[in-house]
Amino acid sequence: MSETGMTETASRGSSPPVATMLPTVLLGAAMSLLILLTVSGNVLVCLAVFTTRRLRCFTNCFIVSLAVTDLLLGVLVLPFSAMLRLTDEWPLGATFCNIYISLDVMLCTASILTLLVISMDRYLAVTMPLRYTALVLPGRVVVAMASVWTVSLAVSFLPIHMGWNTSNGTVQNRGPGDPERRCRFELNGAYALTDSLVTFFLPLAVMCWTYYRILRIARAQARRIIVSRPACPVAGYDGRSNTPSIASTATAAVASVTAVALREHKATVTLAAVIGAFVVCWLPYFLLFTVMGVREQEEPGPEYQVVLWLGYANSALNPILYAALNRDFRSAYAQLLGCQWPRYREIWSRRPSPLEAGNQLTEVTLLCGHNAATCRAGLAEERHMLQEVNNRSTDIQLTINGSAATDVNGNER
Structure with a gap:
């Protein structure tokens, strides 16, 4: 064979491996990006809470717990899941394989149950705002988080290491007939149905109900405020005397109604994004x-890895859905990342105006899962804002208090 023919044969022989490796390289890059987003996003949430005084509320431990859980998933589970998916081999032994699978189940379960606790916390904050600080106490928060981790451990390490999840009752990957360098998650009907019901379908039903009730109350509040504010508009001043200006009064009333309508629309979009992302990410897997x-x-098919990584993606979305949609977290993010954009400097430095005070407090309660009155710093700022409202306009204060004090049916207290 001539030298030219040998070169052509060698080139033809080397082409298939390159073509075969390209999808693997792209898949590895996508997985690495998802892991990076999961780790960096949740680290940013933790740093924002620990470094920002306004965010140091004990009820914010739900957000921090969610971030820590997703962070541990990104550090302890996702790299090994990526290795197993890309190489289709497990070189670390059967014992560590079962530990890895147990961590995977435990952390995913803890993340989902923490989302459930956050939805219940928001439900209490919106439906019972006057009793919220008396209901959500530090001890009860600790009990709620301990319950989350107890259930997560009960459906992961215990059944997997006792063999309750397998069809023959033996511990998975440890039997004499189990293939070497493989890491399999074995399932039987009882374990799969119990785990799915406890860790997904029941939490999903509760989350849908709580967010539906929150949305109804937000819309009812918005309708009442829109109807009532033109009747008691905010008086403006013409700058030349202390007499109210009719034009400025009308403008303030229209602006106030518009702000309420926009707030209600934002609440609707946010709640739809929260529940929609949760369903899209986890429903196919379960x-x-x-x-x-x-x-x-x-032996799971290739579709199992697709829906599994779709569920993992929820851990990368949580820092956006549960933190970045709040202005306090956005301002803290901007400070941590060193953003010097004028918009972020303005948000960070300026004090909310009296017209914005009610909207901001409602945004904290409705969209972020915590009430500003439970923070020491937030309580002082809230009192200061309400004092400004009282000094400048009694009507504004009555509107704010009336929009906040509602019961579960949306009626004023």
Whole structure:
């Protein structure tokens, strides 16, 4: 064979490996990006709470707990999941394989149950704002988080290391017939149905109900404020005397009604994004998980990895959905990242005007899962803002207090 022919043969022989490796390289890059976003986003949430005085509320421990859980998932689970997906081999032994699978189940369960606790905390903050600080006490917060981790441990390490999840009752990946360098998550019908019901379908039902009630109350409040504010408009001043200006009064009333309408629209979009992202990310996985368990399918198909990583993506979205949509967190992010944009400097430095005070407090309560009155710094600032409101306009104060004091049916207290 001539030298030219040998070169052509070698080039033809080297082409298939390059073509085969390209999808693997792209898949690895996508997984690495998701891991980076998960770790960096949740680290940013933790730093924002620990370095920003306004965010140091004990009820914000729900957000911090969610961030820590997703961070641990990004550090302890996702790199090994990526290695297993890319190489289709497990070189670390059966014992560590079961520990890895247990961590995966535990952290995903803890993340989902923490989302459930956040939804219940928001429900209490919106439906019972006057009793919220008496209901959500530090001890009860600790009990709620301890319950989350207890349930997470009960559905992960205990059944997997006792063999309750397998069809023959033996510990997975430890039997004599189990293949080497493989890491399999075995399922039986009882375990799959119990785990899916406790860790996803019941929390999903509760979250849908709580957010639906929150949305109804937000809309009812917005309608009442829009109807009532033109009747008691905010008086403006013409700058030349202390007499109210009719034009400025009308402008203030229209601006106030517009702000309420925009706030209600933002609440609707935010709650839809929260529940929509949760359903899109986790529903396909748990449906497939349940079907595999009922069928006792030993070898998952390629679709299992797709829906699994779709569920992992929820941990990268949580810092955006539960933190970055709040202006206090956005300002803290800007400070941590060293952003010098004028918009962020203005948000960070200026004190809210009396017209914005009610809207901001409602945004904290409705969209962020904590009440500003439970923070020491937030309580002082709230009192200062309400004092300004009282000095400048009694009507504004009555409107703010009337919009905040509602019961579960949306009626004023």
